[in-house]
Amino acid sequence: MLKTTHLNIGHGKHFVQRDLNLSASAGDLICLTGINGTGKSTLLRTLAGLQKTLGGHITIQGKDVEKLTNAERATLLSLVLTDTITVENLTLHDLVAMGRFPYTNWAGKLSEEDENIINQSLEQVNLTHKANCYICEVSDGEKQRCVIAKALAQDTPLVLLDEPTAHLDLPNRIEIMLLLRRLSVNMRKTFLLSTHELDLALQMADKIWLMGNDGVQVGIPEDLMLDGKFQETFGSDTFRFDETDGHCKINHPMGNLEVAVIGEKPAILWLERALLRCGIRTVPTADITIEAHHDHFAIGDRKANSIEETLKLLAEK
Amino acid sequence: MKSIKNGLLFGGLIVLMGVVLVCDIIFGSVRLPLEALWSDDTLYREIIYNFRLPKALTAVITGAAISVAGLIMQTLFRNPLAGPYVLGVSSGASLGVAVYLLAGGLLPVALTQSGWGLVIAAITGAVLVLLLVLAVSLHVRQAVSLLIIGIMFGQIAGSLVTILQNSSNPDSLKLFVVWTFGSLSAVGWNYMQVMLLLITVGLTIVFAIQKSLNGLLLGENYAQGLGINITRTRFLIIVAVALLAGTTTAFTGPIAFIGMAVPHLARGLFRTSDHSITIPGTMLCGAILLLLCDLATQLPADGYTLPINAISALVGAPIIIWIILKNKRTIEN
Incomplete structure (x- = not known):
């Protein structure tokens, strides 16, 4: 579905990661994690086409992403970003309707089918009852679910999410992750999300892309944990990952008592x-x-x- | 339900504009009776056809054009305080006009007679300032900072104009000073054609890119993710703003704050940010507001009128203060 070959990413002449060979299949929920500055956002932005590759290729369903126009790319992948949406007087319905842009005419006229898809998307994220509320009136969790609904309405096989659970409280974080998990199973969509929520990622992800300073480790969470990859990547004197349950434990300085x-x-x-x-x-x-x-x-x-x-x-x- | 409400609002605004338009034609340095509109009296016809009607039409066209320019600038900069006057675009256009009027004695008469020279000068000035502000806006994200930078560009343009004034002859100087007061009555039928043509082109561009404008509301990354060509859209917005703001400034002088204030009125009235509604809504509100401003300039009576710019600032500036207070949180971040 998604495949990168010898992909180099970075800004201008500054490489962040080299020679990435990653792949994702339909229906995968992939958590991209790693320490700050290893290029999680850069990778997502590059895959999304918001940033140029510094070598190598990205293909989605066999199509070379760099050769596609914006409009063509928008039918293959949709985005959930950390950019804040502060539009006055925009209803949730209208925000989700923007997901239909790649399919509508110059004036953005919505057909009956478009309306159906918008309503289904709102239903998937349990926001049907708030369709006519304004975006500045709903909670952060609802706002994030609405942006996810927009991505669903865009009807793409791949959805990229940049830290979708940041700034949310625990119940909302879990709800968003459960939602993505359910959608990946039911709709066979591929979700690739960056996150710092290791606990959640370990419990929810089909696969983890673990970014270190020298490349990306790929595997299912349990294998990576068993092989000590997390310890290797996040390795530090101040904490360790418990071998039995995967939780991180702080190494407290010990006294004599x-x-x-x-x-x-x-x-x-x-x-x-x-x-x-x-x-x-x-x-x-x-x-x-x-x-x-x-x-x-x-x-x-x-x-x-x-x-x-x-x-x-x-x-x- | 929603579309019925919008239909009613549009209907109401069109009727209101009709009423204000008729008032604007009747009231003036000489008050005409209502019958003058359809009487055969040659004096009335002369006044209406050659003076009042072009002036009222200029108010409608100018009000609609600068307001739409303000609307799409607010979308482009994602800044509720953007507008042709506050971001110095009008000042840029003034500089163009100043160069043209004060230093342009060498230009062929054909250009000066038709108004094309004036317009081209103003549009050039507008484009220059717009490009500068856009370049700066890539580095400055704070709404109020951008505003201050816009004002600074305006000041620089103003200084250049003053320097030009100092070294120009009294005749062209008078011509220019009168122009800066802003006047809707300076546009005769010969200028009207040029103005209408350029404004129509500008508005057509804006209507054609309404979907991309909606996408831009979410920010450039999201817009790009929705398949919108950002570079092209930005280019078209600049062309449209330059045409709308440059042309109106060329013919009527800089008109303060209307372009910034009206989009807020329209968005508030229709309770939407959807450009397919806000573009026509802004046009109507802008036309009505400028007609009202023009009516207000007639208040002193006795054949004496106030400069339109004084009135528009009196109306527009408080609206800006209100917007800053209302959006305190979004503007500060």
Whole structure:
């Protein structure tokens, strides 16, 4: 579907990435991630045709993107960007209707079929009831869903999204990712999105394109994690990726105090986290033992009702 | 539902324009009775046909043209404060006219008689300033900063005009000073043809690119993603603004703030940013507002009229302040 061969990207004479050979199939949800400055946005902008390639080729459904006119390209790929939309008096319906531009005449007249597609797109993102609201009146999450609906209305096999979940709160971030996941399965569209949300990307993506300073690692999230690619790319002394669940863990500086912890889940797990955060080691053979029960904690004969109080007791010792 | 509402609004505006147009023809340094419009009296016919009608038509054409110029400049710059006067395009046109009137004694009479020379000079000046402002706007994103830069370009053009004035002969100087006051009555039938021709070309371009203009509302990246040819659209917008603002400035002098203020009135009235509605809406509102301004210039009576520019600034400037207050957030970012 999408294929790059020996693609070089960058600005002017400054190369950001060289010799990228990437491919995506229909129905893939691909998360593009990596540290800042490795060229995530540059890659998306280059694929989108907003920026020239510095060598190599990009083909979508076998067509060389650089040889296409803007209008032809607009029928193959649609965009969801970080650019803010601040148009006064623009309804959600009219914004989605702009997705039909590549198919309408010079005056932008919408046919009945166009209207159907617009309504379906709004329905896909659950915004039918807000079709006649103005864009400046809806929430950021709804605005983002509306821009996605615009991309759907453009009816392209490939959709590129630049950090679609940035600036959104957690429920909206998850909702957007679930939406993309559902659309990629139901509509067999390919979604390529850049994101810093590793947790979400690991749980949602069919494939991860992991950008490092020297190229892109491609694979399904689990393989990349198992092979330690994330650690390699994001590698740092300050945190590591937990091998068992893929979450990132901070490497806290450790003090000399050691305690042993016994007790019930989940109290014991959160107590251990709190100790870790405070730089206190948990060692089974330590002199001090903390008992964690579901409703209280105990150090020897002294009791505490919360983890906070437990930490205060420890501080006294 | 929505289209019925728009239809009613357009109908209302057209009727209102008709009424104001008739008022503009009747009121003037000499007040005519309403019957004058259809009477056979040669004196009335003379006044109406040679003075009042061309003046009223000039107000309609000019009001519509500079307002549409303002509308598409606001879309191009994505800046609610853009307009031919505030961004110095009118000043550029004035500079062209100044060079032409004050230093252009050497030009062939054929050019001066038909008005073509004046128009070409004004359009050239307008294009120059537009290109400069556009080049700067690529580096300056803040709406208000661009405004200040536009004013600075206007100031530079103004200084150049003053230098020209200092070294020119009194006759051409008087001609120029009168021109700067802005006057709708200076356009006779011979000039009207040139003006109408160029404005029609400009408006045709604007109507033809309405879809691209809508796309540009979302910003250049999105517009390009929707298959719009940005370079061509930008070029056509510049040509259209130069034709609309340059031509009207050439014949009526710089008219302050109308071009910037009217698009906001039209967008507010129709509650849309869709150019297929705002272009005709802006044309009608602009024509009506300038006719009203022209009527206001007649207020002192006794054969004495105020310069149109004084009135248009009096109406337009408060609207600008209102827009800045209303859009405080978007303008600051």
